[in-house]
Amino acid sequence: xxxxxxxxxxxxxxxxxxxxxxxxxxxxxxxxxxxxxxxxxxxxxxxxxxxxxxxxxxxxxxxxxxxxxxxxxxxxxxxxxxxxxxxxxxxxxxxxxxxxxxxxxxxxxxxxxxxxxxxxxxxxxxxxxxxxxxxxxxxxxxxxxxxxxxxxxxxxxxxxxxxxxxxxxxxxxxxxxxxxxxxxxxxxxxxxxxxxxxxxxxxxxxxxxxxxxxxxxxxxxxxxxxxxxxxxxxxxxxxxxxxxxxxxxxxxxxxxxxxxxxxxxxxxxxxxxxxxxxxxxxxxxxxxxxxxxxxxxxxxxxxxxxxxxxxxxxxxxxxxxxxxxxxxxxxxxxxxxxxxxxxxxxxxxxxxxxxxxxxxxxxxxxxxxxxxxxxxxxxxxxxxxxxxxxxxxxxxxxxxxxxxxxxxxxxxxxxxxxxxxxxxxxxxxxxxxxxxxxxxxxxxxxxxxxxxxxxxxxxxxxxxxxxxxxxxxxxxxxxx
Amino acid sequence: xxxxxxxxxxxxxxxxxxxxxxxxxxxxxxxxxxxxxxxxxxxxxxxxxxxxxxxxxxxxxxxxxxxxxxxxxxxxxxxxxxxxxxxxxxxxxxxxxxxxxxxxxxxxxxxxxxxxxxxxxxxxxxxxxxxxxxxxxxxxxxxxxxxxxxxxxxxxxxxxxxxxxxxxxxxxxx
Numbered sequence: 178x179x180x181x182x183x184x185x186x187x188x189x190x191x192x193x194x195x196x197x198x199x200x201x202x203x204x205x206x207x208x209x210x211x212x213x214x215x216x217x218x219x220x221x222x223x224x225x226x227x228x229x230x231x232x233x234x235x236x237x238x239x240x241x242x243x244x245x246x247x248x249x250x251x252x253x254x255x256x257x258x259x260x261x262x263x264x265x266x267x268x269x270x271x272x273x274x275x276x277x278x279x280x281x282x283x284x285x286x287x288x289x290x291x292x293x294x295x296x297x298x299x300x301x302x303x304x305x306x307x308x309x310x311x312x313x314x315x316x317x318x319x320x321x322x323x324x325x326x327x328x329x330x331x332x333x334x335x336x337x338x339x340x341x342x343x344x345x346x347x348x349x350x351x352x353x354x355x356x357x358x359x360x361x362x363x364x365x366x367x368x369x370x371x372x373x374x375x376x377x378x379x380x381x382x383x384x385x386x387x388x389x390x391x392x393x394x395x396x397x398x399x400x401x402x403x404x405x406x407x408x409x410x411x412x413x414x415x416x417x418x419x420x421x422x423x424x425x426x427x428x429x430x431x432x433x434x435x436x437x438x439x440x441x442x443x444x445x446x447x448x449x450x451x452x453x454x455x456x457x458x459x460x461x462x463x464x465x466x467x468x469x470x471x472x473x474x475x476x477x478x479x480x481x482x483x484x485x486x487x488x489x490x491x492x493x494x495x496x497x498x499x500x501x502x503x504x505x506x507x508x509x510x511x512x513x514x515x516x517x518x519x520x521x522x523x524x525x526x527x528x529x530x531x532x533x534x535x536x537x538x539x540x541x542x543x544x545x546x547x548x549x550x551x552x553x554x555x556x557x558x559x560x561x562x563x564x565x566x567x568x569x570x571x572x573x574x575x576x577x578x579x580x581x582x583x584x585x586x587x588x589x590x591x592x593x594x595x596x597x598x599x600x601x602x603x604x605x606x607x608x609x610x611x612x613x614x615x616x617x618x619x620x621x622x623x624x625x626x627x628x629x630x631x632x633x634x635x636x637x638x639x640x641x642x643x644x645x646x647x648x649x650x651x652x653x654x655x656x657x
Numbered sequence: 658x659x660x661x662x663x664x665x666x667x668x669x670x671x672x673x674x675x676x677x678x679x680x681x682x683x684x685x686x687x688x689x690x691x692x693x694x695x696x697x698x699x700x701x702x703x704x705x706x707x708x709x710x711x712x713x714x715x716x717x718x719x720x721x722x723x724x725x726x727x728x729x730x731x732x733x734x735x736x737x738x739x740x741x742x743x744x745x746x747x748x749x750x751x752x753x754x755x756x757x758x759x760x761x762x763x764x765x766x767x768x769x770x771x772x773x774x775x776x777x778x779x780x781x782x783x784x785x786x787x788x789x790x791x792x793x794x795x796x797x798x799x800x801x802x803x804x805x806x807x808x809x810x811x812x813x814x815x816x817x818x819x820x821x822x823x824x825x826x827x828x829x830x831x
Contacts, residue, residue, distance in 0.1 A: 197795060331734075334754075339756040342761065343756065343760055346763055346764040350763060353768065361695075364794045365794040369791070381784075381786065385784060387780060387786070388786050388789070389694055389695060389793055391691060391701050396710045400771065403716050404771075410759070411760075421756075621696040
């Protein structure tokens with residue numbers, strides 16, 4: 178036993194697994210025929226994605242005029258969806274980087290899928306940024322390169338440009354982190370297939386010829402640790418910079434210093450909600466209940482409760498500060514949010530994000546899968562409305578009452594949004610079919626510490642210890 | 658790369674047995690060529706006496722390069738080459754450049770380190786790996802000993818491995 182862990186803790190891997198069984202359970206998902214369920218769901222997701230591409234093409238052909246945006250409400254569904262997707266993309270790197278630094282071992286069960294989700298979500302987010310510029314074919318203008326226009330460089334003082342750097346760095350680093358973690362697991366898949374077969378060759382290319390030598394593992398661990406250390410401030414910086422897009426402009430409701438922490442908490446909140454939505458389905462369909470246990474779901478629900486409450490506190494603080502500022506315009510902006518023409522959006526946001534997660538104070542509900550699934554969907558909806566409220570509700574009442582207007586999305590905007598959902602699901606389904614959904618090597622490395630069998634041994638050891646005779650028996654986790 | 662050496666391979670089914678065997682090998686003066694494990698075994702690199710990796714130093718250098726690149730590019734572009742008045746702010750506006758300087762530090766450090774990692778380990782797409790045994794990425798652990806042209810060592814090491822709890826011992830040309 179290289180490391181002792183209290184038997185009071187729940188095992189992270191249930192069902193008394195051996196190393197061999199872990200490999201079998203996880204790699205099985207990538208073997209055999211494709212299966213009708215997978216083909217059907219991928220087909221449907223693919224069709225939805227195609228419809229999205231159609232609407233996207235429509236926008237490029239006929240211009241932003243096909244959207245419901247106007248001079249007053251210049252940002253609407255495009256930026257709402259962008260911020261929503263980027264927010265969802267925060268859970269993966271948070272789980273794999275911040276929880277690695279905090280030595281939260283439960284992350285090993287969910288980090289792989291969460292990171293994949295991160296990458297796909299950021300890809301969807303990127304689409305909206307490029308599209309909202311109106312002329313996506315000129316999007317390379319945002320890159321600083323010596324050009325024939327002066328050279329007229331980009332404005333490095335602009336938060337919009339910081340965003341370009343933040344999102345592209347985030348995507349690159351998440352991708353590298355994710356792929357490097359996948360390399361040893363691809364080697365596991367390769368070595369299980371017939372040497373020299375096409376499957377062997379494909380997974381060998383993907384695995385970069387990994388063989389698991391001690392020196393390689395040493396470097397691998399060092400790399401993972403430093404990437405985690407780099408990715409941690411990066412995750413926090415990304416949504417901070419996204420919030421600067423709003424906070425540095427002089428729009429009432431946007432121009433506040435609370436926005437960066439509020440956005441980061443909201444991003445983690447929505448990211449974990451999406452991880453829960455996907456993982457609750459995936460663990461059932463792919464038979465991964467022993468690796469993504471109720472304990473994992475409970476841990477994530479605790480994070481939902483924490484971040485949901487942080488976000489809720491930010492909502493209330495905003496209201497208080499608007500009142501306390503004595504600024505009429507600021508006060509109007511918030512009164513308009515709560516009681517104006519879009520009050521339904523505001524109250525959906527409030528009830529989904531502030532009130533609903535409070536149910537998770539109850540342990541029974543935190544451990545209830547059906548309820549968690551329902552709650553995760555509610556949070557996803559609530560967080561979409563949060564961005565809608567921030568963007569549209571702040572813009573539609575201008576400083577000039579003559580330019581006040583309302584906003585209605587068109588089918589093109591709705592189509593692109595639904596389409597990105599299709600792109601996201603298609604990518605995730607492809608990932609779950611051909612890639613190891615759970616980090617095999619990482620799960621093996623915690624088996625001897627947090628596995629069921631290890632717990633049983635630790636328990637026997639502890640039972641004979643006098644100090645533990647006084648421990649309330651109800652506190653000790655019952656191992657099946 | 659095409660040279661083939663003859664190795665004696667000892668297969669273990671537990672990481673703790675492997676660690677003990679490495680310790681005893683060191684004590685009895687046997688030279689271990691390499692160890693293979695399906696997941697990172699903590700303390701193995703120390704027991705094998707491997708030099709601590711300098712990958713983090715490389716990461717620092719790459720990060721510093723990123724920081725310098727970001728700063729000098731922005732200073733050159735916005736303050737020297739084509740100074741533009743953005744809302745009356747100074748051309749040389751360092752505080753506003755901090756976000757990009759941070760992002761490029763992280764970007765260069767990460768990309769650089771990942772490239773350095775694959776370069777040092779000599780791993781790349783399409784590499785033909787020298788697989789000792791396919792079970793080593795599944796549930797087995799191995800120690801290899803170079804016995805090229807030294808058949809006397811072979812029986813001695815075999816005996817040692819059996820004593821240390823190896824579940825299987827075989828010779829392999831790699």
